[in-house]
Amino acid sequence: MARQRQGRLLGALLLLLFLLLGYPAVLVVEELQHHLGRPVLPVWVFGTWGLIILAAALILEQPRERR
Amino acid sequence: MLPAGLVLLLSLAYLVGLFAIASWGDRRAEAGRSLIANPLVYTLSLAVYCTAWTFYGSVGLAGTGGLAFLPVYLGPTLVCLLFPLLLHKMVHTAKAYGITSIADFLAARFGKSAALAGLVTIVAAIAVLPYIALQLKAVSASIAVATGLSAEVGAPGLGIDTALLVAILMAAFAVLFGTRHIDAAEHHPGMVLAVAFESTVKLLTFLIAGTIIVYGLFDGFGDIFARALDAELGHLLDVSGPGFSHADWLLLTLLSAAAFLVLPRQFQVAVIENVDPDHIRRASWLMPLYLLLINLFVLPVAIAGVLLSGRPDDMTVLILAERTGLDWLVMLVFLGGLSAATAMIIVESVALATMISNDLVIPVLLRWPALGFAQRPDLSGVVLLVRRAGIVVLLLLGYGFYRLVGTGYGLVGIGLIAFCGVAQFVPPILAALYVRDANLTGAMIGLAGGFLVWLYTLVLPAMIPPDSALLTAGPFGIGLLRPQALLGLELLNPVSHALVWSWTVNLGGLLLGSLLATQSDLERVQALQFVDVYQRAGVTRPWHGEARVEDLRALLARFLGKRRADAALALDARQRGRTAAGNASADAALVQLAERQLARAIGTASARVMVASVVRGEVVGPQEVMEILDEASQIMEYSRRLEQKSRELEAATAELRQANERLRQLDHMKDEFIATVSHELRTPLTSIRSFSEILRDVPDLAEDERAQFLDVLVKESERLTRLINDILDVSKIEAGKMDWHLSRFDLDAVIEDAIAATAGLFRERGIVIERRLAGGLPEIEADRDRLQQVVINLLSNAAKFVPEKGGRVIVTSGVEDGVVTFAIADNGPGIPAQYLQTIFERFHQVGDTLTSKPKGTGLGLTICRHIVEHFGGRIWAESPPGQGAVFRFVLPVATPLARAAE
Incomplete structure (x- = not known):
């Protein structure tokens, strides 16, 4: 059960990564960067990337059920 | 600038250190204290993905395309999140069936086909050879920048090209630590330890160099980004730009995800060298973390390079290290680049040499009677020799490619061409693992089709002048067939364009072939073994041929050596409580053990041929296939019925529990009802009895008192009657008898x-x-x-x-x-x-x-x-x-x- 839940959570994380760092999210942030004149996109990309890794670590390092 | 002699000395010292580490790793493993049996080393070995392309090329690309370099690292992050499912199954399958390479993996799944194994090997070799050349080019270029000498100038004092020197040393390393044993499915702890060490070196050197450049030459990230905006370099902070759209961003992410999984060197470290599938779990997040860290300084360093030198360059890191005036930093960066290149060269050459040996050369030698190869008493030395020669030839070919055509292309360009080539393995790999009906015909058509499209749309344009008529007008003037705008698709960059068309053809071929052709008996068996590997690994297939234990022993001894053959059979005999010697007949399990042991040395397809040569009768016939299928369907049916019964039992239990609870409630209500009714009846009865006794026992009772008492008696009787009537009514209604x-x-x-x-x-x-x-x-x-x-x-x-x-x-x-x-x-x-x-x-x-x-x-x-x-x-x-x-x-x-x- 715990493995299935872990699989579902990782799947959701994968989807999230695809949404946040894919089209059109990146385009929106890029436009925001042009509007603000500040380096928003690198912060967005690396920040999101880091948070996804953190979430993956939390999911994968949970104490597991005994086999 | 560093003195050329110092650079050479440093390179040699580093490589000697690498040999020492690998040797130490092998010795520790032989002593039973392996240093690679932990998830951190496993993750660092996966970082062989980051080559000179990452170390130098990403900075060069970021200097022109901004964040466009990132999909190459976001893709692997995506695929890492799937590791616990996808890679775990691949590792489990490879270990169960003694797989030695990605070619062997696909061949084993699709009916142990030697043709498919050969095709995969050819595609991999053609795709990866330029990639090896790219590493040599990077090393050569970095030496040129560090010493100030031309890249074509020979290594000081040796009279040969530095790139050739590196190629020779890497070949020696790969031969020593990558082909020590005939068993290609065995781990190479020394090589893996060296690769992990190199991954650590390249990460640390890049982080140190990045920190010094960003905070030494500038005032940090903010300063660099602000100066970029002031210098109208804002486009370097974007994803999209000339020649790179958002669709390319997505497609290159997918391409890199695919390559991370199926590049021969990635398959080697992730699948073949995996010592514990549990390591995959931690690597699933540690690897993306490694990728994030190694890319942290790429963009600021690239912008710094453009700001200071006015133009992007693949060697920007090294150039900027020189600008800091710190010689030790230049040496460090040079070593970082060298480690990135050498790690890739070592693992890739070992992986490819195994494929070339097992899936191209050995099958030809075995099938060519004129050579008399199959009749030789001891072939283990020959197999190892072929593998070692393969490494040397590959590296020399890589060097040759670099010298002939490689100098004209950027690091990233060559790398992406290779990525797109090996990405053709993804459809058959996924089908192999998850689609039982995918067959050899489909895999062959799809792979060949995708490979040809890749050659036509990406490799060919890279080898001819950009203004050639073929590219601008198409073959025979047919515009729709222009290699970089096939069927008029012009929106994508060349790599994305090639990926879209090659994958379309590949998938289409796989689907069409699988629909039109039927699976052979062996394919069906193998499909079951792969798709249901968690249920089937270790299950012996039915078999009704004839073979003698001694024949199998002799066969194994020819390829593995007598000592290993005896040891394998003795171990099996001990485990199964049988005798290993004599002329006893071999059972199905022993035949399969022999085939698996051979597969670990010469690949699945050749092993099958060799085992068939000493076995009389068919290893797997249609009847057996049907038995397996029947057994599988019977097990599934049985399992389904069990589940159904279990569900029914659960439902019945729940109903019984409810009924029981209801019965308890009813019982309680009944008790309560009887108690209440008794109480209600007793009250008027007591009254009636008391007054009746008074009337009986007191004859001289006053008339008015007597009348009063009689009145009470009547009223209480009426009340009693009412009560009984009501009880009857309630009972009738509740019983449905009203x-x-x-x-x-x-x-x-x-x-x-x-x-x-x-x-x-x-x-x-x-x-x-x-x-x-x-x-x-x-x-x-x-x-x-x-x-x-x-x-x-x-x-x-x-x-x-x-x-x-x-x-x-x-x-x-x-x-x-x-x-x-x-x-x-x-x-x-x-x-x-x-x-x-x-x-x-x-x-x-x-x-x-x-x-x-x-x-x-x-x-x-x-x-x-x-x-x-x-x-x-x-x-x-x-x-x-x-x-x-x-x-x-x-x-x-x-x-x-x-x-x-x-």
């Missing part, structure tokens, strides 16, 4: 009759009764007498509870929403809120039953509820504070056919 006499009538008429029947009671107590009847109500259909009983009961209750003086009862009727309504309100003390529900239960009367028990049986309202509900109505009580009580019921208006059926 006789109902249906008729249609007007509720107002029933109310009038009920008021008339209780008029005496109201008059006697001076209670005012007020009628607010609607008149002209629609008819209802019910038992008139029973309904009158309900109204009388409610009127009697009201009369009982209103005060002696000023008692007032209002009776109302009406119709709304298809129901006839009735209400009786009194100005009595009302009903506490907590009793509004329970008063309709048996013997629940409001008030203390010992001190102020109301007159009545305690069953009247229960009967009322049963009667009203029987006719589809509802009854309830309301008691607004200080305003007495209101009892209401509603009954449905009769419809033409309503209740007729009843």
